[in-house]
Amino acid sequence: MNAVLAPVRRLDAWLFVVLVALVVTSSLRYVLRHGLGTVGVLILLGAAALIVGYAVRPLLPQRTWIPAAWSVALAALVAALTIAAPSFAWCAVPVAFAVLRTLPYLWAVVCVSALVVVVTASWLRISPMLDPVVIAGPLGIALITVMSFRALDLEAKARAELIDRLVATQDDLAAEQRRVGALRERARLSRDIHDSIGQDLSSVYLLLQAADRGWTAEPATSHDNVRTAIDASRRGLEEIRHVIHDLSTEVESASLITAAELHQRLGDLREHSHGSAQVSLRIDGAPVPLSHRSSSALVATARGALANVQEHSGADRAMMTLTYTPDEVRLDIRDDGRGFDPQRARSTPGSSPNAIRRGLGLKGIRDRVVELGGGADVESEIGDGTTVSVWFPIGPAAQNEEN
Numbered sequence: 001m002n003a004v005l006a007p008v009r010r011l012d013a014w015l016f017v018v019l020v021a022l023v024v025t026s027s028l029r030y031v032l033r034h035g036l037g038t039v040g041v042l043i044l045l046g047a048a049a050l051i052v053g054y055a056v057r058p059l060l061p062q063r064t065w066i067p068a069a070w071s072v073a074l075a076a077l078v079a080a081l082t083i084a085a086p087s088f089a090w091c092a093v094p095v096a097f098a099v100l101r102t103l104p105y106l107w108a109v110v111c112v113s114a115l116v117v118v119v120t121a122s123w124l125r126i127s128p129m130l131d132p133v134v135i136a137g138p139l140g141i142a143l144i145t146v147m148s149f150r151a152l153d154l155e156a157k158a159r160a161e162l163i164d165r166l167v168a169t170q171d172d173l174a175a176e177q178r179r180v181g182a183l184r185e186r187a188r189l190s191r192d193i194h195d196s197i198g199q200d201l202s203s204v205y206l207l208l209q210a211a212d213r214g215w216t217a218e219p220a221t222s223h224d225n226v227r228t229a230i231d232a233s234r235r236g237l238e239e240i241r242h243v244i245h246d247l248s249t250e251v252e253s254a255s256l257i258t259a260a261e262l263h264q265r266l267g268d269l270r271e272h273s274h275g276s277a278q279v280s281l282r283i284d285g286a287p288v289p290l291s292h293r294s295s296s297a298l299v300a301t302a303r304g305a306l307a308n309v310q311e312h313s314g315a316d317r318a319m320m321t322l323t324y325t326p327d328e329v330r331l332d333i334r335d336d337g338r339g340f341d342p343q344r345a346r347s348t349p350g351s352s353p354n355a356i357r358r359g360l361g362l363k364g365i366r367d368r369v370v371e372l373g374g375g376a377d378v379e380s381e382i383g384d385g386t387t388v389s390v391w392f393p394i395g396p397a398a399q400n401e402e403n
Contacts, residue, residue, distance in 0.1 A: 200236030259287030285324030305333040313337025
């Protein structure tokens, strides 16, 4: 049941204190003026019942009809006491608060109006003459009280509704963040599989295909290709275990990888790059440790770019250049292959399957580094080779990027 005035714990305590003071004062006044007769005893019992009845309000079950019946009973008791002893009329004020707290608006107005009528009639009964103030005063106070509490109630309801909407919006935002996080994780897994396991499996396929074609004519070369394919499959298995480890273990993004370890991983890519292109590695600048995620992104970029070089470019040479500057670390992979048009490498109706796959790989490289706060660029022209570049801020520049 909706009440006019929202519950306030301090207000309950102060109203009870005021009611007790008014009841005790009115009882003493009556006893001092009229003595302790039969009527006096009944009035004192009614006063005690009023205090006890008001005190049990916190014990009443909520969301039932009992609080409403309780407030009506208190109002009736105050009315009876006021009729018997008009000095109890002041007790109607805290009881009116209780009525406003428990009854709906219209019923509260009716109940408070009835109390005002009883109070006014009781005061007129003991007045020697008709006093307009006795009539206007209680009516005006009751009207101002009800309208003020009505305004407070509407404001409280509007505030509660706003809070509910805010909570609902936060829940929706949290759900959307979880959905976006899941999509981002799926995209990251797709890139990792494409640039690691996918490239190793592609190498195994090409090596086994070459071994099958030359098995009779060039058995030694075919056996070498098979052994190389075995090595490639072993590295692919290690990459799978690495991906599973990253999924099952939380890796701190702030953990650092030494420059020597990064260089070793890039050197392994150079040595195990399968294809006709000769790959070289060059290190420029003063090496510094990098974060785990940045180092992994550099290695994944090099692996994906070299796979594109060996499978699509027809290049004779490819150069990996890792450059350290005070503000950033940069990796460039340059080949002297046939090149391509980056705009047409996307998935368009006129693109070849190789161009589509190459475009997807380059998009994965770009998405990975941008997600980590870095940058990526691809420069290529038909007949003039291709350069894939990625970079990450380091030192003060990295701190500014994080901020």
